[in-house]
Amino acid sequence: xxxxxxxxxxxxxxxxxxxxxxxxxxxxxxxxxxxxxxxxxxxxxxxxxxxxxxxxxxxxxxxxxxxxxxxxxxxxxxxxxxxxxxxxxxxxxxxxxxxxxxxxxxxxxxxxxx
Numbered sequence: 001x002x003x004x005x006x007x008x009x010x011x012x013x014x015x016x017x018x019x020x021x022x023x024x025x026x027x028x029x030x031x032x033x034x035x036x037x038x039x040x041x042x043x044x045x046x047x048x049x050x051x052x053x054x055x056x057x058x059x060x061x062x063x064x065x066x067x068x069x070x071x072x073x074x075x076x077x078x079x080x081x082x083x084x085x086x087x088x089x090x091x092x093x094x095x096x097x098x099x100x101x102x103x104x105x106x107x108x109x110x111x112x113x114x
Contacts, residue, residue, distance in 0.1 A: 006023060007022065007023050008021060008023075008024070008032070008035065008087060008090075008091065009021055009083065010022055010035050010087070011035055011042055011080065011083055011084055022035065035087075039087070042080040042083075043081060043084060045077060046081045049077050052070075056070055
């Protein structure tokens with residue numbers, strides 16, 4: 001859930017391309033679980049696409065049609081993963097001043113430095 005709106009950005013859009021949101025207090029609801037599964041597939045597909053992209057880009061025999069197809073799929077994967085990142089980022093807890101981690105005791109913090 002987004003800390004500011006109480007809405008979760010879902011990893012799909014409506015038929016007109018507008019974002020879809022879920023309002024639920026249950027993080028384990030069937031629709032939340034479905035959204036989690038779709039996000040996992042989207043991230044996995046992006047990873048596999050990147051693994052395929054480098055060899056194709058390095059292939060001097062790759063033609064414009066192949067490269068355009070790759071560019072279209074990379075665009076789609078980036079769009080999907082950015083939506084996942086936006087959705088997950090919106091669900092992170094926000095820290096008010098003084099509520100965050102104590103940086104003075106973390107590695108590299110002021111407490112341990114000489």
